[in-house]
Amino acid sequence: MTDPRVQIDEQIAAGRYGEASAALEALWREKPSMLSVSFVESRVRRMADRVPLTACRMFFLRSFTVEPLLPFFKTEALLAGIDVTAECGQFGAYTQESMDPESALYRFRPDVVFLAVHLRSVAPELWEGGEAPARDEVIERTAGAVRNCVEQVRQRCGAHIVIQNFDCPADAPDGLLGDQSGAFHLVRAANEALKAAAQATRGCYVLDYDRFTSTVGRGHLNDERKWLTTRLPVRAELIPALAREWARFLRPLTGKTCKVLATDLDNTLWRGVLGEDGADRLQMDAEYPGASYRAVQRALKDLVRRGVILAVVSKNNPDEAMAVLNHHPDMLLRSGDFSALRINWNDKPANLREIARELNVGLDSIAFLDDNPAERTRVRAELPEVKVIEWPGDALDAPRTIRECGLFERLWLSAEDRERQTLYAQQRERAELAGQxxxxxxxxxxxxxxxxxxxxxxxxxxxxxxxxxxxxxxxxxxxxxxxxxxxxxxxxxxxxxxxxxxxxxxxxxxxxxxxxxxxxxxxxxxxxxxxxxxxxxxxxxxxxxxxxxxxxxxxxxxxxxxxxxxxxxxxxxxxxxxxxxxxxxxxxxxxxxxxxxxxxxxxxxxxxxxxxxxxxxxxxxxxxxx
Amino acid sequence: MTSYSLVLERVKAVVAETFQLPVEEVSEASSPDSIPAWDSLQHLMLVVGLEQEFAVEFSPEEVEELATVELIAELLVEKQESRAA
Structure with a gap:
């Protein structure tokens, strides 16, 4: 097998940027490693003439060591088309730095200020055990410190602010007894206060570190030796995962999210091929294996609630496909959920271009979902701007792939986001009526x-x-x-x-x-x-x-x-x-x-x-x- | 190639990446004395990079012993062998 790095260089040399980008992403996802950081960076930069990078200056106010995360964070950002310049404040100096208008923070002129304060730095007794302080005192000491910092930053500059919240400790100091009163209720109360502070501040968002650590597994994440010797709160093995979690904020903060998801039908929204199997034999019911495809439909419906517009690009007989979209009893999505339909035998890049025109969006705002690798390659080759989602080997993994691809992240929803799909549907009807x-x-x-x-x-x-x-x-x-x-x-x-x-x-x-x-x-x-x-x-x-x-x-x-x-x-x-x-x-x-x-x-x-x-x-x- | 020389090549690659050096400039004798950028923070970056790349963990005592590329490679071989045993 050819070395993937050699192949990527060949693709770049041949101007096949869409394929090269996909291969770079695959290389990184397979093993995010220090040994790939420079390679990915240099290749992404080489392609910047056609796929331009968005600059983002990011300042970390922090109470713990974040430096080992940064190479991974920057690589994740580059793969999303974002060129991050990062600088870190002094350990534990976030309060002073936020208050001093001459501090490195403000001189840096950040686009994003990331506030990384660990629970152990502000309320160690909640982590290590010991006499539990009063609830009000805890909230004041933990959330109060962060809130004060947020207010200072907001007064002095207009950067976006991201607050990492507090994670519950890996070990419960009071054992089962603690569970009876809600072991970590004080940590959760502090997090509620953080959330309220973020909601009260323009351009301020919460990174739910507590959710992240529980998903990864707190016992697995925590590395006591690293914390005690270097103030690094996570095990080396999990650094790439945390860096990726941080990087999820970059697309919505820099406006590089997708507005449209254009999806295939056969073996993507249902199991089976309509033209061969017939409508009756398509599977998208609640039982396995149909359930995998039903879950894909549900994931797409969730995206609609976030204001993402759905479109169909499918090679099918339009009448047959519309009948399934309108009447099949197991369909969760209906034709009204889609704001543009291209069900025909034309090639998919041409259909995607038409969809961009019809919906008034740039090609770089369109994501493409298709189980067929040949179609994905074709779209990557012809339309490198379109974000092609890599369909997993097993359809059961597809909903997670869609949720975690990061292309559709939103940090807020406008009334228009919620209404968008209706607006487009009306627009389509008007256009069809007018016919001109x-x-x-x-x-x-x-x-x-x-x-x-x-x-x-x-x-x-x-x-x-x-x-x-x-x-x-x-x-x-x-x-x-x-x-x-x-x-x-x-x-x-x-x-x-x-x-x-x-x-x-x-x-x-x-x-x-x-x-x-x-x-x-x-x-x-x-x-x-x-x-x-x-x-x-x-x-x-x-x-x-x-x-x-x-x-x-x-x-x-x-x-x-x-x-x-x-x-x-x-x-x-x-x-x-x-x-x-x-x-x-x-x-x-x-x-x-x-x-x-x-x-x-x-x-x-x-x-x-x-x-x-x-x-x-x-x-x-x-x-x-x- | 022996397991030592295989490990050595990967260690050199991690060191080169950490200190942003061409890999040819890294040798078994490379140390904080020969690489000016090798300060305590970069040492942590290196340790984390090695732990990741080799899927191992170093104790705080071991971290202090990792003073040359050669010592790093030797310790990694030792750790791999004890894991295989």
């Missing part, structure tokens, strides 16, 4: 528009001011600004001042859009949103809102708000917020305030190539009001 969505789409595609979203700078300042003064039609608030006014806001880190330039197949339209927005209280307040009449009616505004949304994700804003102020001339802008999923939350003398959750919103239309200048994404002034 295709031709309009074709028109949009034919324009080959490229939109560049960049901060207002000295060169574009004059044009920006001019746009506010001259634009009447597609102008949501018709606020007129002078150059000086814009110049003052340009340097204010609480503001996002961005222009949109549009290039299409007919030429360069120059700077034709402007957004001025203030980041405040976790919200992005759009003060000015306008589009020159040159580019009205070409969905440029959708791309601009998508850019705003991506910037919100990076800046930690969860809501987008904006006024519509009617004038005799700006009717073309009137429907914009409603058309993009906003809700009118206030109306004062004809002026309307619109709002929408910023999480996981619409992507840029598939027919527009959107570029956001990195500076807009990397500002560390996340909650400038603080």
């Amino acid at each position: 969505a295709g031709s309009l789409e074709e028109f949009y595609f034919s324009l080959q528009q490229r939109v560049t979203f960049e901060p207002v700078n000295a060169r574009t300042l004059q044009r920006a001011a001019q746009l506010t003064q001259k634009t009447n039609q597609f102008n949501l608030t018709t606020r007129r600004c002078s150059e000086q006014e814009i110049a003052a806001l340009m340097d204010d880190p609480g503001w996002m001042m961005a222009t949109a330039s549009v290039v299409d197949r007919f030429g360069d339209n120059g700077i034709t859009g402007l957004v001025m927005a203030k980041f405040e209280d976790g919200a992005c307040r759009i003060e000015t949103f306008l589009l020159s009449c040159r580019v009205i009616g070409r969905t440029v505004e959708t791309a601009m809102l998508a850019a705003v949304e991506q910037i919100c994700a990076r800046r930690g804003a969860r809501e987008i708000r904006g006024w519509f102020i009617p004038t005799p001339k700006n009717a073309p802008a009137r429907g914009m917020y409603a058309a993009h999923g906003f809700e009118c939350i206030e109306e004062v003398e004809g002026r309307e305030l619109w709002s929408r959750a910023a999480a996981n919103g619409k992507a840029a239309p598939a027919w527009i190539q959107l570029t956001i200048e990195e500076k807009l994404l990397t500002s560390d002034q996340l909650f400038a009001s603080a």
Whole structure:
């Protein structure tokens, strides 16, 4: 057998990045080892020209040794397309570091602050046994220390904060007697307090370390010798597992999650091949072996609740397959659960491209599930952006594979996430009724528009001011600004001042859009949103809102708000917020305030190539009001 | 190859990875004296890397004895043999 490393290098050399990425992931999953760290890193970087990496700066405030975890953590991150730069604070100095505005923590300008405090550092008697302190005292000492630190960090910077909670000890000091009163009720009370602190703080999330240690096995995880000699709380063997658990947060924190799962049908959602076995002999009932496939369906239904959109890509006779989706008594999923259906004999990459277009998402937001290795290879070869889930050897393992692949992690749910599937279903029906969505789409595609979203700078300042003064039609608030006014806001880190330039197949339209927005209280307040009449009616505004949304994700804003102020001339802008999923939350003398959750919103239309200048994404002034 | 030389090659690879050195620059005599980056934190990284790679655990006393690549390889062979016995 060929050395997998040699094979991976050949695939990269041949430009077969999709296959190389899958092989790298398989190599790492088989044995995450120090000996693979450099190999994986260098190969992922080599492919970054086509599969770009997202940078993430991460600072660890900690009470224990985390360094041996970092090579594994960074490798997990790279496999998810995220390039982590990490720095660690001093042992046990998390309180001071969080309070000192000049500390290494703030100088580092982190995107994510990870707070790793071990129970043994703050309340050793809960771990080692001894006189149990009073409940209030424990909560104050444990959760209080962490909460204080979280508050300090939130006041001083807008980074995401992840708190690792406390794990229950491996040994119960009071034996069975302790069980009668709930052996670790104090630890659990401290964790409840941590959860409350996280929920009360914008951009703060809990990593449930207690769940992790119980899943792995506390007795197995704990290495007393390592703790006593090096303050490392886990056995060397389990370092890769913990690093992976930490890394699960990176996709949702950097916005690299999948929005769509496109699934095959035969031998994926049911056992059997519809075209050969017939509907009556398909198995997806509650008994083995059908139960494995039923569990896959259940896992997919769970994803829908998280706001993931389902789609079918299957080589089948459409009438037969629809009959199963609609009427088979053992199906948990129904056709209404799917927002796009491609049941035909076309090749799957072509179908996936169509799905991306229909659902308005990028190919890199699509995950693909198929039991057939040939189809997976084909998709990897043609569409390296699509995330192909590796189907396990035994279908019984498939639900866990889907849950643990990390592609669909969410840290919060917006109302829209819950409603998304309905929205798409309605959209599909409308498009089918109108019967002309295709031709309009074709028109949009034919324009080959490229939109560049960049901060207002000295060169574009004059044009920006001019746009506010001259634009009447597609102008949501018709606020007129002078150059000086814009110049003052340009340097204010609480503001996002961005222009949109549009290039299409007919030429360069120059700077034709402007957004001025203030980041405040976790919200992005759009003060000015306008589009020159040159580019009205070409969905440029959708791309601009998508850019705003991506910037919100990076800046930690969860809501987008904006006024519509009617004038005799700006009717073309009137429907914009409603058309993009906003809700009118206030109306004062004809002026309307619109709002929408910023999480996981619409992507840029598939027919527009959107570029956001990195500076807009990397500002560390996340909650400038603080 | 003897089991010692097999183990030695893997130890060199772990040492090279830990200290970010080309593997050719690691020899049996490599030690904290010859590798400047080999401080106490990096020693822990190395120990954890070895424990992982060889699926063994070192006692705190053994950790202190792992002062050269040769000593590391010898101790690992010893541990493997006692496990096989």
